Amino acid sequence: MTVAVIGGGITGLALAYRLRASGTDAVVLESTSRVGGNVQTHARGGYVMEAGPNSFLDREPTMRELAEALGVSARIRPADAAAKNRYVFTRGALRALPTSPPAFLKSDILPLASRLRVVAELLSGRNPTGADESLAQLGRRHLGREATQVLLDAMQTGTYAGDVEQLSVEATFPQLVKFEREHRSLILGAIRAQRAARQAKTPGAAEAGPRLTGQMSTFDGGLGVLVDALAKALGDSVRTDAKVEGLERSADGGWRVRFQERGQPAELSASHVVLAVPAPVAASLVRPLDSELAAKADAIPYAPIAVVHLGFAPGTVPKPDGFGFLVPAVEGKAVLGTIHVSTTFPFRVEGGRVLLTCLMGGARKPEVVARDEDALVALAREELKSMAGLTATPELTEVIRWPRGIPQYTVGHLERLAAMEERLKRWPGLHLAGNAYRGVGVNDCIREAARLADMLGGPAGQATRST
Ligand SMILES: Cc1cc2nc3c(=O)[nH]c(=O)nc-3n(C[C@H](O)[C@H](O)[C@H](O)COP(=O)(O)OP(=O)(O)OC[C@H]3O[C@@H](n4cnc5c(N)ncnc54)[C@H](O)[C@@H]3O)c2cc1C
Structure with missing residues (x-):
């Protein structure tokens, strides 16, 4: 069996690596000259900069397993203790996000009336229709208008750069739906879930699987360490400058993949094809086979993002406190949030430099x-001046634009996936993978890649779910 993996982002690489490790032949075709997709790290002038993701939460076993198998787990670095605080820009100031219910009651993150409205959540009702709804709809019912605009919006912005009125609560924060269904109140649900998790931990019992710190983390040289290790391990089973242009069923029930490799037409036969490319690319590849499937993939919108790095020479700005800050849409800013990179991961700058990474644009x-x-x-710089009082001139600036930044799981996303699943049953051996479907984080991509690899590499090589 040969699996052709189209797209050499973190999904495609992790998938091919796991398949090959289990003895299944897999080839990655990547259209650009470098692998990693959104994950791109580079160093310049005393700064290690990430063009895409900056960090992952060390709580995903398949991520740790992958790092261990590649021999880079000792290079995982947690965020510095100085990154413990997080801020939200609201009502004209950066305000610390409270970390406990008593701290919330005393904090100034929301005006008093809005904090009391959040407490009244304990009395709120369930979704009357039971159908999927937006994050904002659920938020207003439970937490009130202002907490939705400030807290829920900041929470989603940090992951999706999306629009709280459009994002599906079931697809983005399913635990909120679970709390509501099972406990009516989100607060009660969260408290009971925490208690259950504590009780489930038997003291002294050895934990199965890799040791997870639960901390925001990266690698000592940035996330590129993981991509470089994957590329090295995969060797010449990764083909770069190989842009896939067409797919056809072959007479033996397998697939023929047509691509341009360094400007020359080429072809590959495979028993399975995994499209680990952005949804619009997957749509264009499947359109000649199945226009309905293509239309569903095309209906997944993307929020564009610009990443702006600002590097400050030693001594020119004070070290900013905390991980960074988020900016709710209601503030009307283009900056979605700013990561205090040098506070969070001090090893990513040399000699007391300060590196700030602003994420701009998004769905808003x-x-x-x-x-x-x-x-x-x-x-x-103008918005940082107005929000954080930062006036110093950076010694380094860099801008990376992602016209297709983060896929948006809008209301009805899970239904759309189910319909795509149905269509894929007509195309045995064809699979969709990547951040457009079941999680946008690096952890999600690796977990879903592992799940698909295990299904394909399993005894029958037969997948039961194709997205
Ligand atoms: C600015 C930004 C910040 C982020 N921050 C975080 C973060 O801090 N933490 C986190 O967990 N996640 C973060 N994410 C999300 C995360 O980076 C992505 O979801 C993840 O990297 C996507 O991986 P992927 O392999 O699914 O897709 P991609 O990275 O998009 O890879 C798809 C690959 O397919 C290739 N391709 C496209 N067309 C073809 C073709 N025709 N033939 C062959 N190859 C093709 C592309 O060149 C690309 O390499 C961030 C994303 C962005 C954009």
């Missing part, structure tokens, strides 16, 4: 991402 201001680099840097 997609047009901003098309601006030229100078304009983006100027806008980031």
Whole structure:
């Protein structure tokens, strides 16, 4: 059996690695000259910069397993203790996010009336229809208007850069739906879930699987360490500059993949094909086979993002406190949030430099991402001045634009996936993978890649779920 994996992002690489480790032949075809997709790390002028993801929460066993198998788990670094605080820009100031219910009651993150409205959540009702709804709809019912605009919006912005009115609560924060269904109140649900988790931990019992710290983490040289290790382990089973242009069923029930490799037409036969590419690319590849499946994939929108790095020479700005801050949409800013990279991961800068990474645009201001680099840097600096009082001139700036930044799981996303699943049954051996479907984080991509690899590499090589 040969599996052709289309797309050499973290999903495609992790999938091919796991397949090969279990003895299944897998080849990765990547259209660009480098692997990693969104994960791109580079160093310049005393700064290690991430073009895409900055960190992962060390709580996903398949991520740890992968790092261990590749021999890079000792290079995982947790966030510095100084990154423990997180801030939200609201009502004209950066305000610390409270970390416990008593701290919330005393904090100034929301005005008093809105904090009391959150407490009244204990009396709130269930979703009357039971159908999927937006994060904002669930938020307003349980927490009130202001907590939804400030807290829920900041929470989703940190992961999805999305629109709280559009995102599906079932697809983005399923635990909230579970709490509501099982306990009516989100607060009661969260308290009971915490208690159950504590009780489930038998003191002294050895934990199965890899040791997870639960901390925000990266690698000593950034996330590129993982991609480089995967590329090295996969060797020449990864083919770069190989842009896939077409798929056909072959007479033996397998697949023929047509691609351009360094400008030359090429072909590959495979028993399974995994499209680990962005959803619009998957749509264009399956359209000649199945226009309905293509339409469903095309219906997954993306929020564009601009990443703006600002590097400050030693001594020119004070070390900012905490992991960084998020900016709710209601503030009307183009900056979605700012990561205090040098506070969180001090080893990513040399000699007391300060590195701030601003994420801009998103679903709320997609047009901003098309601006030229100078304009983006100027806008980031102007907004940082108004929000954080930062006036110093950076010694280094860099801008990376992602026109297809983060896929948006809008209301009805899970239904759309189920319908795609049904269509895929007509195409045995064809699979969709990657961040457009069942989780946008690096951890989600690796977990889902492992799940698919185990199904394909299992005894019958037969998948039971294809997205
Ligand atoms: C700015 C930004 C910040 C983020 N921050 C975080 C974070 O801090 N933590 C976190 O966990 N996640 C974060 N994410 C999300 C995470 O990075 C992505 O969801 C994840 O990396 C996606 O991996 P993927 O392999 O599914 O897709 P991609 O990385 O998009 O890979 C798809 C690959 O397919 C290739 N391809 C496309 N068309 C073809 C074709 N025709 N033929 C062959 N190859 C093709 C592409 O070149 C690409 O390499 C962030 C994302 C962005 C954009």
